[in-house]
Amino acid sequence: MSRSLHILRAYITHYLLAWLASRSFAFTLVANQAVTPLIGLAVWSTALPGANLSSYYLALLVTRLVTVSYEQHTFSGRIYSGELIDDLLRPHPAMLATLGQNLALRAWHVLIGLPAIVAVLLLSQASFALPDVLLAVPALVGAAALQFLFTYTLALSAFWTERAHGVVGIGGTLVFLLGGEAVPAPLLPDAIRPLGVALPFRAMHGFPAEIAAGLLAPDAMLVGYGWQLLWLAVFAIGAALVWRGGVRRFMAVGG
């Protein structure tokens, strides 16, 4: 375990430095990630000026930057190009390199996105209570893990199809639709709110933001944590099974 953590730390350092050379591109990625919560903030602030959803959308912006995952580009690309063979030959789980790159990219996203977070905090009427923020931290960690497992599992579709981008894109659309970006879960129409609360998409984005913004009662928070843990288990098992099936199909040609 400690050996794996040591290797993971080495990968994180490696990719942090590698992305230092591409920081201008990382800036554009952050802008792309930030735009959806900011649109949500603008639209809902106009639609419901008295509801003060600034705190929610600011927390959602942070959640999005902390949970960002690009495995459809980083990992699927290695499957398509055959470079995965290099990972398979290394004496550690192949997933560690992908996870290391994911964590390094998230660190860059938070660092580059910090000015935008501070700007929204100053320009909007967002405010947070410290107990709510502390209660949201485990949910944020869970959301980050769940988003990674979700994207990683979908990116593994590259073993079977040349459309991993499309598969992950469909997953991203579902996250936008039901994850609390298009509509905060408390504002979902009554007919579909229970579904939105139970599906994994809210646990990836909206759930930590709802806690941090103080939108959830204690019992609703507990139910949310329950769903998040359940989906973490489902996607961890799913990722392991899909990986096992996919790697048996993998073929690389090299010399």
Added chain:
Amino acid sequence: MRRSLALLWAIVAVAVQRELAQRANLVFVALQTLLTSASGLFAVWAVFSQTTTLAGWRQAEVIVLLGLFQVMTGLLEAFVEPNLAWFVEKVVNGELDDTLVKPVPSLLLASLGTCQPWAFVQVVVGVGIVIAGLAPLAAQLTIGGVAAALILLAAGVLITWATRVLLACLAFWAPGMDPTVLYQAFWQLGRYPIGVYHPAVQRLLTWIVPVAFITTVPARTLTSGWSSSAVATGIGAAAVIAVFATWAWRQGLERYTSATS
């Protein structure tokens, strides 16, 4: 002009033939497009379940705007993005040489030289959304309003192309900067009336990434009637920006150093 149109037609035909080799992709693209459209409509529906107007726009009007946004996004992704996305790499690696030696206008070939036919699915879905949005507004539609909206849409297409060319031209002066992702991020702001954004963002969306001219003005014209000033401004803006893009392209080419020496 006729030769250029024939060339464009040939480009589309070749692209369709190429993509037909991967018909399974159509299923993914259609599914993704339908899901994206449904999510946009769902968001509008959810907003209007809490309010009756959004920055002065009624629900049907916002749906029309969303549909026009889809149409323009489809056209952008079908014709412009496959050519100008990651244009910096072509300039840095000297890949533009291949375009420059061909006996056709370089700007035409560089900006419209290939196309992504699956993006037409988005255009078709967008047209469907526009029609659905217009259904409850049928009584207030006028021939003049529809004609003016079509003219403004054509101007919007030209503005979209020219803006993207201008951003691509940045590669000749600042090859370290690729505005592709940033442009795509700002483009997303066009799916709602620009009145919902901060005044500074509204100015940005009018003059820098002019999605206001591209979607908001045609949608407003279609749903609320036309004004000669809006049409004149749209045509004028399209003409100015197209001329400016052509000039910037020529200036940029003079700085291009090619792959060989």
